[in-house]
Amino acid sequence: MRTTRLAMVGLGNVGRRLLELIDLKRALLRERFDLELVVAGAVDTTGGATAANRNGLDAREILQLKRDKQGIAAYPRRGKPGMTRQQLVDAVDADVLVELSLTNLKDGEPGLSTIRAALAHKMNVVTANKGPLVLAFQDLMALARENNVRLLYSATVTGGLPTLNIGARDLGATVIDKFEGVVNGTTNYILARMTEGQAYADALKHAQDIGMAEADPTLDVDGWDAANKLVIIANAALHHPTTLQDVSVEGIRKVTQDDLRAAEKHRQVIKLIALAEKVGKQDYRLSVAPARLDKTHPLANVGAGMMGVIYQTDINGTIFATIEEDDPYPTAAGVLRDIIQAAS
Numbered sequence: 001m002r003t004t005r006l007a008m009v010g011l012g013n014v015g016r017r018l019l020e021l022i023d024l025k026r027a028l029l030r031e032r033f034d035l036e037l038v039v040a041g042a043v044d045t046t047g048g049a050t051a052a053n054r055n056g057l058d059a060r061e062i063l064q065l066k067r068d069k070q071g072i073a074a075y076p077r078r079g080k081p082g083m084t085r086q087q088l089v090d091a092v093d094a095d096v097l098v099e100l101s102l103t104n105l106k107d108g109e110p111g112l113s114t115i116r117a118a119l120a121h122k123m124n125v126v127t128a129n130k131g132p133l134v135l136a137f138q139d140l141m142a143l144a145r146e147n148n149v150r151l152l153y154s155a156t157v158t159g160g161l162p163t164l165n166i167g168a169r170d171l172g173a174t175v176i177d178k179f180e181g182v183v184n185g186t187t188n189y190i191l192a193r194m195t196e197g198q199a200y201a202d203a204l205k206h207a208q209d210i211g212m213a214e215a216d217p218t219l220d221v222d223g224w225d226a227a228n229k230l231v232i233i234a235n236a237a238l239h240h241p242t243t244l245q246d247v248s249v250e251g252i253r254k255v256t257q258d259d260l261r262a263a264e265k266h267r268q269v270i271k272l273i274a275l276a277e278k279v280g281k282q283d284y285r286l287s288v289a290p291a292r293l294d295k296t297h298p299l300a301n302v303g304a305g306m307m308g309v310i311y312q313t314d315i316n317g318t319i320f321a322t323i324e325e326d327d328p329y330p331t332a333a334g335v336l337r338d339i340i341q342a343a344s
Contacts, residue, residue, distance in 0.1 A: 010100030017332035046071025048083030160330025167237025192304035222251035
């Protein structure tokens with residue numbers, strides 16, 4: 001039995017779901033992959049905890065602490081109040097750092113520094129945090145290569161849908177001529193509700209009430225979340241070094257009921273589309289904007305609570321994939337698939 005020791009940074013919604021999956025899928029991981037996952041250490045806003053023993057920290061114990069509104073620093077006998085991310089990376093004996101801190105698109109911190117530190121310690125890294133990749137994709141991948149370790153991040157784009165694995169791995173020998181995607185679930189939900197007759201403000205409020213939209217929805221409704229995902233797709237799947245400044249971005253705030261009715265008259269729907277179109281042999285035109293799609297278009301039928309992507313290629317034909325995702329479990333499952341890959 002192979003044992004892979006994990007150091008976890010961030011125990012929010014995705015981190016807690018991941019702990020549940022590690023516990024739930026323990027027997028399956030043993031059977032299919034001869035793999036045992038052990039949580040060697042973890043850190044959250046209260047501090048950290050580490051365990052040098054073979055069994056590591058108890059995932060159920062951590063989850064119970066969270067249910068009791070306590071942090072990891074309260075872990076019996078192992079808790080270390082005030083322990084930082086850097087101290088965890090320096091102290092823990094782990095094979096994979098699982099970086100699940102909140103996305104910060106201004107400077108990527110604290111995730112960016114944590115990932116850099118782990119890679120420099122020759123530790124594999126799995127992350128669902130878009131910020132570091134959007135801001136420093138090429139540098140981080142170079143650092144991973146330099147230290148002969150892996151940086152895996154498939155959960156940063158469309159959560160449980162393996163968009164990046166399809167593009168970067170499964171289409172590795174192709175030229176991708178065009179990528180189209182409904183990659184932001186919040187705006188797709190709002191537009192779907194507006195199509196049913198709700199006003200924008202009402203649709204947004206409902207999305208906030210059910211936890212799909214943040215209190216400050218700017219990143220979603222102004223198109224920046226989709227643009228950030230497109231940057232990662234361009235770097236990883238299109239092999240095209242890209243920054244956010246290379247993407248033309250327009251959100252959905254200006255979409256009106258009149259626009260939706262006009263689209264309906266022509267048997268069309270409006271979706272926020274992340275688009276990369278090949279221009280010449282080397283370049284891509286990258287954009288995020290509301291687009292009118294014929295109802296026969298595959299993405300036109302990607303409903304509320306869903307995301308979908310299309311790859312048009314030179315030798316693999318056209319590939320369409322979709323997911324319905326209304327809670328953090330599929331994203332946590334995406335992190336788990338990367339952990340399995342890192343352990344292989």
